[in-house]
Amino acid sequence: MRQLLIPLASGTIFGAGLALGGMTDPARVRGFLDLFGAWDPTLAFVMGGAVLVMAVAWLVQGKLLRPWFAEGFALPDRSDITLRLVGGSALFGVGWGIAGLCPGPGFAALAIEPMSAAVFVAAMLAGMVVVRLIEGHA
Amino acid sequence: MSLLAISLPGFPDSTPVAGLAGGVLIGLAAALMLLGSGRIAGVSGIAARAFGIGAGSMPRLGAWAFLIGLPLGALIVMSMTGAAEPSFAGPVPLIIAGLIVGIGTRLGGGCTSGHGVCGMSRLSQRSLVATATFIATGIATVAIMNAWL
Numbered sequence: 246m247r248q249l250l251i252p253l254a255s256g257t258i259f260g261a262g263l264a265l266g267g268m269t270d271p272a273r274v275r276g277f278l279d280l281f282g283a284w285d286p287t288l289a290f291v292m293g294g295a296v297l298v299m300a301v302a303w304l305v306q307g308k309l310l311r312p313w314f315a316e317g318f319a320l321p322d323r324s325d326i327t328l329r330l331v332g333g334s335a336l337f338g339v340g341w342g343i344a345g346l347c348p349g350p351g352f353a354a355l356a357i358e359p360m361s362a363a364v365f366v367a368a369m370l371a372g373m374v375v376v377r378l379i380e381g382h383a
Numbered sequence: 384m385s386l387l388a389i390s391l392p393g394f395p396d397s398t399p400v401a402g403l404a405g406g407v408l409i410g411l412a413a414a415l416m417l418l419g420s421g422r423i424a425g426v427s428g429i430a431a432r433a434f435g436i437g438a439g440s441m442p443r444l445g446a447w448a449f450l451i452g453l454p455l456g457a458l459i460v461m462s463m464t465g466a467a468e469p470s471f472a473g474p475v476p477l478i479i480a481g482l483i484v485g486i487g488t489r490l491g492g493g494c495t496s497g498h499g500v501c502g503m504s505r506l507s508q509r510s511l512v513a514t515a516t517f518i519a520t521g522i523a524t525v526a527i528m529n530a531w532l
Contacts, residue, residue, distance in 0.1 A: 251419040252445040256452020257459070259412035259424060259496075264460035265387075266405020267398055270469040276396055278518075278525040286394055287402040292499060294406025295413065299504035302414035312421030319422055319440040321492075321502075326512050333490025334498070338517030340483030342524025344472050347495045348426040348488060349453060351481075354469065356454035357461060361471035365481040372485020373427075373436045 247314040260353040266291035269354045271345025278342050387464070413501055420445070425497020426453070427488035437489065491517070 267273040267287055276285030311317050341347050346354070346365050354362035387401040416424035422441055431437030433446035461467075471477065488494045491513050493502065498517075502510020 248420075248442055248445055249448045251415060252441075252449035253452045255412045255416040255419070255424055256449035257412075257456040258408055258415065258452075259426075259449075260453035260456025260458075261460045262405040262408030262410075262412060262456070263453070264405070264457035265408060265464070266402045267467070268405065269457055270467055271472065272470040273396070275525055278521040279529065280522045281526050282529055283396065284394065285396045286391065287397045287399060290399045290402030291406040291409065292495075294403040295410040295500045296406075296504040298407055298410025299413050299417075299500055302410070302417050303505050305414075306417055309418065312417075312419055314419045315421045317421060321423065321507070321509075324508050326509060329490050330492060330509055330513055331516055333487045333492065334513040334516040335487070335491075335520045336483055337487030337491055337494060338520030339524045340480040340485075340487060341495075341517060342521040343476055343483070343528070344480030346471075346477075346480065347484065348430055349494070349496050351484075352426065352430070352450055352453040353457040354454075354471075356458040357466065358469055358471050361474075361477060364474050365477045365484075368478040368481025369485035369488075370430065370434055370436065372482040372487075373431050373434075373489045374485075375482070376486055376489040377436050 251314055259349065260356075262291075262295070263350050263353045264357070266294075268350045269357050271350075273345075274347075274350070275342065275345035278345075409496075409500060410504075413496070416449075417501070423497055423501045424449070425493050425501060426450075427484075427494040428492075428497055431489065487517075 263269050277288035351365045389400050391397045391399055413424040416422055429446045429449050432439035432441050433450050498510040498513040503514055
């Protein structure tokens with residue numbers, strides 16, 4: 246039960262934070278990216294607040310032998326900068342700029358503008374499948 | 384609610400207090416996932432895991448629970464603060480953007496949550512590079528669209 250309750254609580258708090266911070270409104274996200282126009286710095290405050298809290302969480306994590314409600318930690322440990330990392334992130338930024346949506350707000354917006362958000366989420370999942378298919382044949 | 388509507392001088396559309404409060408909630412959510420379940424709250428990776436597109440150590444039901452929570456949390460906030468009027472792009476740009484976001488986040492190994500929040504706060508070099516890259520191309524994309532469309 247805890248294995249479901251922790252992610253459900255995390256997702257719910259995450260979605261609440263996105264909505265409260267205005268990140269479920271694509272215009273506000275595009276306003277942040279509109280650095281050379283009518284710039285809206287709000288997203289910087291959202292990311293700053295989240296990073297500050299998470300920096301403390303990483304300090305706590307360093308003192309834990311295992312998570313509170315799971316057997317062990319499963320965390321990324323890579324540090325290599327690859328073309329795949331940079332190219333993929335560059336592509337992601339283009340899509341983010343076009344729609345003003347990234348994956349989190351895409352799912353959260355299902356509660357706000359279901360049709361538009363569902364179109365975005367479905368296309369995003371299709372894009373993920375494309376990568377999976379290409380890599381499956383590589 | 385008036386506190387949440389405060390804007391920065393010179394930036395009439397900004398809502399820094401609401402933004403910071405939302406950011407703290409997102410940080411707490413990611414912290415709960417890290418310290419409670421021992422995992423990264425990266426939405427693109429969790430979505431891929433839930434839909435069986437990518438491998439991952441997170442139990443699939445847990446991935447679904449997280450995803451279901453996202454709109455649930457947004458709904459709770461909207462019911463308290465009143466719904467804003469979000470301005471979504473039309474279906475064609477949404478499809479193009481969605482495809483690119485799906486491909487890019489799988490190749491890049493994360494999005495705004497995994498790299499931007501969880502990785503940057505850990506000073507992961509990969510996440511710092513990824514975040515700087517997607518913010519730069521995002522800014523360039525909006526600038527080009529505003530100039531030419």
